[in-house]
Amino acid sequence: xxxxxxxxxxxxxxxxxxxxxxxxxxxxxxxxxxxxxxxxxxxxxxxxxxxxxxxxxxxxxxxxxxxxxxxxxxxxxxxxxxxxxxxxxxxxxxxxxxxxxxxxxxxxxxxxxxxxxxxxxxxxxxxxxxxxxxxxxxxxxxxxxxxxxxxxxxxxxxxxxxxxxxxxxxxxxxxxxxxxxxxxxxxxxxxxxxxxxxxxxxxxxxxxxxxxxxxxxxxxxxxxxxxxxxxxxxxxxxxxxxxxxxxxxxxxxxxxxxxxxxxxxxxxxxxxxxxxxxxxxxxxxxxxxxxxxxxxxxxxxxxxxxxxxxxxxxxxxxxxxxxxxxxxxxxxxxxxxxxxxxxxxxxxxxxxxxxxxxxxxxxxxxxxxxxxxxxxxxxxxxxxxxxxxxxxxxxxxxxxxxxxxxxxxxxxxxxxxxxxxxxxxxxxxxxxxxxxxxxxxxxxxxxxxxxxxxxxxxxxxxxxxxxxxxxxxxxxxxxxxxxxxxxxxx
Numbered sequence: 364x365x366x367x368x369x370x371x372x373x374x375x376x377x378x379x380x381x382x383x384x385x386x387x388x389x390x391x392x393x394x395x396x397x398x399x400x401x402x403x404x405x406x407x408x409x410x411x412x413x414x415x416x417x418x419x420x421x422x423x424x425x426x427x428x429x430x431x432x433x434x435x436x437x438x439x440x441x442x443x444x445x446x447x448x449x450x451x452x453x454x455x456x457x458x459x460x461x462x463x464x465x466x467x468x469x470x471x472x473x474x475x476x477x478x479x480x481x482x483x484x485x486x487x488x489x490x491x492x493x494x495x496x497x498x499x500x501x502x503x504x505x506x507x508x509x510x511x512x513x514x515x516x517x518x519x520x521x522x523x524x525x526x527x528x529x530x531x532x533x534x535x536x537x538x539x540x541x542x543x544x545x546x547x548x549x550x551x552x553x554x555x556x557x558x559x560x561x562x563x564x565x566x567x568x569x570x571x572x573x574x575x576x577x578x579x580x581x582x583x584x585x586x587x588x589x590x591x592x593x594x595x596x597x598x599x600x601x602x603x604x605x606x607x608x609x610x611x612x613x614x615x616x617x618x619x620x621x622x623x624x625x626x627x628x629x630x631x632x633x634x635x636x637x638x639x640x641x642x643x644x645x646x647x648x649x650x651x652x653x654x655x656x657x658x659x660x661x662x663x664x665x666x667x668x669x670x671x672x673x674x675x676x677x678x679x680x681x682x683x684x685x686x687x688x689x690x691x692x693x694x695x696x697x698x699x700x701x702x703x704x705x706x707x708x709x710x711x712x713x714x715x716x717x718x719x720x721x722x723x724x725x726x727x728x729x730x731x732x733x734x735x736x737x738x739x740x741x742x743x744x745x746x747x748x749x750x751x752x753x754x755x756x757x758x759x760x761x762x763x764x765x766x767x768x769x770x771x772x773x774x775x776x777x778x779x780x781x782x783x784x785x786x787x788x789x790x791x792x793x794x795x796x797x798x799x800x801x802x803x804x805x806x807x808x809x810x811x812x813x814x815x816x817x818x819x820x821x822x823x824x825x826x827x828x829x830x831x832x833x834x835x836x837x838x839x840x841x842x843x844x845x846x847x848x849x850x851x852x853x
Contacts (some may be wrong), residue, residue, distance in 0.1 A: 385553040392521065395575050399515045400525055402570030403508045406471055409563045410501045411536025412543070413443065417494075417559070419544030419687055420553040428487050441606050442491045449599035451497060453591045455506035455647035455783020456643050462780055463507045463514065465622035468571040471502025475564030482557035489637065497560075506783030513770045513778050514577050518790035523767065524709035530763035531705020533757060533789075537625050537672075538698035542691030549688060550682060593632035600625030605794045637738060644784070648777050654784060656846040657769035661788030663839040664728060664761035666795025667832040668754065673796050674828045675751060683742050689749050696748035697755035703758035711760075717768040720846045724760025725840035731757060733833025736826045740818055757836075768847065795832070803828035 375439030391398060418440055424471075430436040458466045477496030484490035512529060516522040545557045604622035636642040636649075648654055671693075679685040679693055711720050731753030738746055766785045773781045807816050816824075 405567040412540040416539030416544040420535040423553045441492040446498035447501045448602045450502035458779035467507035474500035478561035505786035510782035523712040527709040534701035545687035545691040587643040597628030613729035630801040665792035668758045669792040670795035696752040700752040700756040721764035728757030729836030735829040799828040
């Protein structure tokens, strides 16, 4: 009796190699696609640069324009953050209504004009008004840019590579902003930081005008006005309260009132969206596990990285005695890791999938952050560079993979909405900055026992904040496995 072998035939090695070469060829960009990618990444870089380059320049801005107090000076940063966060869902739907390429182009133009306005501002009021304009423009750019990227680059190797490069550029913009802000402010004037943003904006605008046309469904016919009002006011109150908590304390009505009011308005927004025929954010989209859980994990990775970066800045300047320029240079390891991770993550996504890379990214980010608990009072440059680089590498993996998971399988007519939702976590990251700063301050106060805090007390508080960030990020990795892994496999 003959025995037949029912096992599948072994694929010849040359066939496997041919498939690998075909997959690599599929990820090669054409000249038109390179133009699109450079333009979108340029805008992303500009928005990432905006916040950190201004933060470093705040002391010089205060002296140059005569701000009355540190509290009012902080509005230079907050005035951009608030409209960026609160208007994001509205502009995500407007992108579907008027066209993503059109909204992106208008947003870049507006950002460039307000950057020039900020460069010539001669009073605090004019500068804050210009910063509000920049933040509003960023709310136009962010959702449109991601929707355009997922529209121009279909699911597969090209989209993974494009999102990887975009994530690397986003992190690099934040890192170089800290360095560039210190160098430009020390060598020239804080006004040149705004000029630099305007120059980048002009380059992005030229690319936007030259980008090829893209097919869009135009499914949205009108704006959900009640939903837009509730979402904008709710997010404004939430982010305003969280941003104020670090400076004013968490027990006062000035902080708890806006947070509570924001949560109530957002709950009302969900009720309105359930009945509206063309909701601002369709609940069928928001309730998708890949959308809502990826968004939560995005808040964790952005919040813990942003908060830890602020603590690192305090560590380098208040404990180690670094100048702003030296502190900025110390972020270069994190920037290099971000670029390397952005180049590598596309291959990993193609091979292992977004959920697995998200787990790995959160694990790596959490490990690097928790290891900062061992940073000493004296300068130990290798330890500082290694821990911050590991955190930066894991953060880029996490950002690119959570956006990949969130935008995969979304219909073309909802790409604008989901693009906006995928950008919201970076603006809600203020919760991480305020929360970790509050933990560090409370621990420092406890260690000093009412007396003037010593350097050991300060670093003890910073260690507590860094360890908290590491533990929460590692918990995010566990949540990814529990909330997304089984669902995406199914």
